[in-house]
Amino acid sequence: MRLILLGPPGAGKGTQAEILVSAYGIPQLSTGNILRAAIAEKTPMGLAAKEIMDRGDLVSDEIVNGIVSERLDHEDCKPGFILDGFPRTIPQAGALDKMLAEKGMGLDAVVEITADPDVLVARVINRAKESNRADDNPDVIRNRLSVYSEQTAPLVEFYRGKGLLKSVDGMQPVDEVTAAIRRAVHN
Numbered sequence: 001m002r003l004i005l006l007g008p009p010g011a012g013k014g015t016q017a018e019i020l021v022s023a024y025g026i027p028q029l030s031t032g033n034i035l036r037a038a039i040a041e042k043t044p045m046g047l048a049a050k051e052i053m054d055r056g057d058l059v060s061d062e063i064v065n066g067i068v069s070e071r072l073d074h075e076d077c078k079p080g081f082i083l084d085g086f087p088r089t090i091p092q093a094g095a096l097d098k099m100l101a102e103k104g105m106g107l108d109a110v111v112e113i114t115a116d117p118d119v120l121v122a123r124v125i126n127r128a129k130e131s132n133r134a135d136d137n138p139d140v141i142r143n144r145l146s147v148y149s150e151q152t153a154p155l156v157e158f159y160r161g162k163g164l165l166k167s168v169d170g171m172q173p174v175d176e177v178t179a180a181i182r183r184a185v186h187n
């Protein structure tokens with residue numbers, strides 16, 4: 001199963017990806033998690049990404065494309081993977097198509113988790129109390145939502161055009177969202 005989870009910050013991509021990891025026995029590839037680990041380890045990539053992430057902007061396509069291409073070559077991705085937070089721009093989606101073709105892999109589905117923007121702001125502010133993510137605060141979350149509508153939302157039509165898009169209502173309880181995703185990917 002090769003899946004992309006698409007959706008605005010706070011829609012529940014990370015939560016759903018973690019649940020699907022155990023359901024399908026395939027890894028979650030979260031570019032955000034990989035970048036946060038690089039920041040914690042103070043690697044050159046982490047140092048370059050930190051300020052951009054703290055503002056809620058996108059790090060360069062070159063950096064994230066490199067992370068994903070390298071990660072897809074790991075043995076654990078052979079049976080499949082769940083991409084969470086990548087691609088986030090049309091050029092990233094193009095790069096992903098190219099790298100998957102080169103690796104002889106194809107996507108099974110792109111699941112869009114939809115959510116009400118007002119609820120998202122509240123959710124992410126709430127998440128900030130439990131996480132120490134520097135980008136979970138009201139100003140930054142608003143920027144991340146506008147970055148999403150400008151740069152990432154066009155991917156919905158991109159993948160619809162490829163016949164891969166499934167939309168799931170992310171405003172339902174967590175287990176119902178999971179059930180809806182599982183139904184969507186098996187159709």
Ligand code: AMP
Pocket residue numbers: 009031032033035052053054056057058059060061064084085086087088092135144
């Ligand atoms: P996330 O954990 O997916 O919400 O990502 C947190 C932050 O990491 C984003 O706001 C971006 O700054 C950066 N990031 C994660 N994935 C990408 C990506 N695919 N392209 C560009 N920046 C990314």
